Amino acid sequence: MLVLLSFAGCDESLNPVKENDRFIYSIAGYLDSSADRQWIRVIHLQEETDTTGKGIDGTITLENLENGETSVLNDSLFQYSENLYAYNFWTEQNIEPRSTYRITAERSDGAMSSVTVEIPDTFKDPVYYPPAVPGDKGRLVIEGIDNLADASIRFKIRYNVAGFTLNQSIPIIADTISTAAGYYIPIAPNRIAQATEDLETVDIFDCELYVARAGEDWVDFPSIDRNLIALPEGISNVEQGTGYVIGVTSKRISYPSGSCSD
Template sequence: MKFFSSIYIRLVYCLLGALLLLSGCDSSFEPHQENSRYYFSMFGYLDASADTQWVRIMPVRDSLLHQPHEIDATVTLEELETGKTITLNDSLFHFSNNRYAHNFWTTQPLEPSRTYRLKAERSDGAASHTTITLPTDYPTPIAYIWEPDDFTPDRIDIKDIEKLVDAQVIHQTQDQRSTINFIKDTVVVPDRSYQVLIQPWINYESIGTTLDAIPNEDLKIFVAAATNEFPDFATIDEITITFPGGVSNVENGVGYVAGIVSKTIPYRSCFNNNLKRTPCPLIK
């Protein structure tokens, strides 16, 4: 489950915007009064490469949940090209400071290039919904990984994608998980291709270790593509994010749900029989 990638972290801004609504920052919306305009906040992404989809859906309300609490919501996901509709399962998550949130999930496979409608509906018929188009699939990236004592930046070549929205190195062991994002070190080359430059020896000093101390089998490369409609949250004013509709694709609600296709590969170079670099097998 890639639920906590940096895409997820960027989408936190949308959730923060929804929470700031509760303080009445938008004069057109008073949460302590009867609300007939915004029903649910939706927050997360659909990943055609993931085995499980997770989306956080909460009623727009005047306080956070500090006790386990059922919510009046039926959440469905419809594939618009086929009309196939499934109902997502509700799962209550407990966070620090006794805060709770509802994450809805499904193991239904999703297809690249397809369009899905996510809908949360109350028993009285009031509903929020969003429509998400997943990007087209793309070839597995090729990694150019040099020797640890060679200070030439490592590189990932990613071809034939619409928009690169995430590129990170994941250090995963039984006891620890850390990620370093390299999306800022991306070079756009012709023909819808990207080159991501990686200098992990610099970043790992910040977490008190060195690249030499990390076995290659504990390192993975994660990249994700979205459609061109995916917002560049890093460049958007935080005040804009806090307002309903400022950065939102949810009708009659707040928040943002993205659509991506992700790839996870080992942190190593792979070669074919002719010693030519080739994509490494994907990690599920």
């Protein structure tokens, strides 16, 4: 899912479609039925990147095609580096499993891009089994999933000296092993400690394991050539635009890490 956002945020790769009448917006991200807030990256392809915070020319809406519930997304300008900005739009509209949604970006003159997203059904709660013997790895067991979109360790770091907190994630989906019943992922209980061993004077808290199931339209982006993904018509489900949006249902369970504070 991070790959989707990283390509949508690369302004230089989208410059070739700036002067056109076929691609209006880039829309990228995912709708998660288990999340309280949804975030979608939207870029107006025919405008220069806005660094003033005045907003892009357009209204972004999210509609539940099952019951007609609709919300207008709020915009937030993010700065990722000195010259790289992007708008992430958010809403707290409820996302229901087994429902279909449409995201529409409409310009003031009526030109628009849209994408239709199907949300997969829920699934059985994953289970984490600690190591059975000293020196062994624990394992995360995931059952009842066909398309595994994401598996990661998520936690928060509080820097005691600077006084701020950051959300952190360690991807573990590459370690997935398929079985007849589903998947399992070996995870050492000190995985967070290994990833943060160079940090000093920090507190680690809210440690959890995150698993996301995607629908039938899931594309395994890590296995696709990055140059193909970057092309306007390479991998996209956006009408009159570029980008890719998927629907997921996720689960979060506690990760009993030895480095995690209560």
